[in-house]
Amino acid sequence: MSAFYPFIVIGLFTGSVYGLAAMGVVLTYKTVGVFNLAYGAVAMFCAYTYWELHDHWGITAWLAMPILFLVVAPILGLILEGLYRPLAGLSAEVLIVVSLGILAALGALVPIIYGSQDRQLQAIFPTKTFVLGSHLHVGYDQMGTLVVSLSMAALLWALLRHTKFGTSTRAVVDNPDLADMIGVHGDNVRRAAWILSTFFAALVGIMISPRQGLDIYQLVLVVIYCFAPAVLGRLVSLPLAYIGGLILGIIGSILSKYSNSGTVANLEAAFPYLSLFVLLVVLGPRLKEVGTATRRLAVAAVAAPGKKKSGASATLFAIGQGRWRVGVDRNLTLGLVGFVLAILVPLAVPGPRLLIIIGGVIYALIALTLVVLTGWAGQISLAQFSFVGVGAFTAGHLAGSHGQHFLFAVLIGMLLSAPLAVVVGLASLRLSGLYLALATLAFALVMDTIVFNRTDVSGGLTGISVPRPQIFGISFTGRIALYELVVVIFGLIAVAAYALRAGPMGRRLHILRDSPLAASTLGVNLTVTKLVVFTACAMVAALGGSFYGAWTQAITPLDFMWTASLELLLLVVLGGRAVISGAIIAGSVVATQALPFIPVEVNKILALTIALGVIGLAQEPEGTARMTARQTMHVLAVMKPLPKRYRNTLGLPAPSGAVPDPPVDRRVPAPAGSGEGVSSHVA
């Protein structure tokens, strides 16, 4: 036992920071109903700011800290509060998307503001050590961290327990509208919660960074560790979250004692994510989503005057009798035209830039699986690229070093991804909304650390190579041939998805999303339906992965990290998560790198623009797809021939310049007969 003693003490030090972060996450969740997935990014932003103030500008810590904690953190907290206020009561999906958008925005902002070179934050406490007990060397910084963290936890506890702020918070959590009515200023309570939470994030940021190194994604990742303790407290209990953090630190520290060999080291690294996944699945149905009381009210409020909005979605979702047939024909025509144009692209772009466009098409194919899974079936997945990785590495090993047929490799990749998808699918039976998103995130991280990190799987950081396919005697080594192949595959799968959507399966996905409970009483087997959807999407993603490998010809684990899945979700939201054209837009954004004039600096701005666009479009299931369709219709409306009736009233064909504009209903994209159904069914 005494052998473990030092590890326990060291675990306490790291654990105390996790505990602090977990409390910060829980705080906003229980007061505002927002689970801030961007919490690590907030901490990272604060750490960078402190580095800029202290290490770069040379401001003394006695001044830099007050600036950070009393100015920067509160302002950041208020900005976050302002971003989330209009979203109160919206679905978990919207809130998750927004928090991921914030994560990406902060991640894009930091290189723009502070530059992207490597840097090291000086420790805020002296790093000298003292001897504890007989032979345990403890750093003053570790001790300092523990003391700060414990006192902060105690302060927060006292604040919530013994002050008016505490009771107001509980009232606001319970029922915000009622709290407002009895005189609690809900907005102020929420602001205070955001400020406190950001304050904690800043603390976490400057306490972790000296040891971890200052890196954009490293800190985000460390804060994901603390999601497990937060879930242990069911996202509402601050003490449990803190204690959970301590336990996680201790277990991690003890595991590190054995982590010399490869597999164990992987397990140690995966432990926080594994425990997050397991905790979520075990606690499953007992996890409640905070803020449902407001949710209903807000939805009612939106629905009442929502004529404009609902009218638009009415055409979108009217899959019923009669009407959709028109839509199908029109969309198929549109799709066919698009397909022919896509086939002809190599004529216009024959050079190496075509390669980047191939990447865009493959990306669109992968994005399509997320449209079906998240946009249609309402199952949020932050692990789609893990399945892509399975497909890619399988193709690399089988078609590459083992010399098997490429199609065989693709098939095996798809089959391998199926059981993994079943694991996620089974989790989805017990979880939904936020908790499902967290579980898929944990799954992606487990795949990263346990599977893709293994050199025998992925070849380590150098990666492995994947050959270009050779199918039925036709070689797809050339870029034009490869391009045509992936376009045809994308076209086939898009048509399949489209047909699926218009039929019973599409309705089933919808009802699965709107009210799973009611669906099951009508005879829908939720288990089978969810597993089928998850598996099908994962298998297509794996198919996309094989071609992704064949496209780049060299793949590394970095290609399929959790950040890739996150990026995918953001791009799909940007494009439009409920329409097939959303996937095409996502692919196009990736392919914009093919444009001849984009320098690196612009790419940074582009990343920020995408992130901000995602935050803005989070509530719009059709994303930019809808907007572009609407704009196109507006433009086309000008060129539309005048209606007959109109000419008749004028008596004679007037010269076109003299004719006043035809009455165009602004709410509808275009008058019935020409435009109806196009924008709504550009799926």
Added chain:
Amino acid sequence: MSPDPLAPDPVLSAEDVSVKFGGLSALANVSLQVPSGRIVALIGPNGAGKTTMFNVLTGLQETTTGRVRFNGADISGWPTYRRGRAGIARTFQRLALFTRLSVSDNLVASWESSHRGGVFGRGRSLRQERVHQVMELLNLWPIADRLAGELSTGQGRMVELGRALCTDPHVLLLDEPGSGLDVKETAAFCDVLRTVVRGPSAPAVLLVEHDMTLVMEVCSALTVLDFGKVIACGSPEEIRNDELVRAAYLGDVSVA
């Protein structure tokens, strides 16, 4: 307290059902019969366990003890969807519509969930026929293309009823269909309900309702729950004169 001796065989029955949530006993040895072709009601004050009973019957809630029988077969172990396909349909106290589908699609989705086929040929015409029939019956044509999410509560209750009917149920469980409805809407709902139970293949109905006028008007038998226990069961006449029920629930309301 005696059940009607002339009642036909029960299509759905609960036998000695108990449900405990931790230490709290939500239902204690409750038995209940729904005879085919009849409308029976389950009444009681809020928190008496009525909705829990519905959840037990539809398989959304596991029982601590007791059994559920359907057409004579023990279905206690059946999952919810199997009961739905077999012919137990329900509505929800708090509307659970498919808000992003149109009203007609709500019905179509319901038919498809409970039947095989329906995409091509004969299945499709069967589907259309049934959906049209239900739309006609419940007068849903005027709102056929509206999104279910933007309906009023009254319309929503009708759609839920229609959705349940599209599964061709043997027994229909209605959870407070009158709540949130005004007098006129309630009357309309009563009329519709009477039409629904007419005809040879009409479902039996189990109704949870607070509106005593509605209950007394349409039901042939009632079961009264209080704190998870059956305190009375019998015809509307018997219930109205039952001292226990008056004390627990009806109060001094004298129903004509």
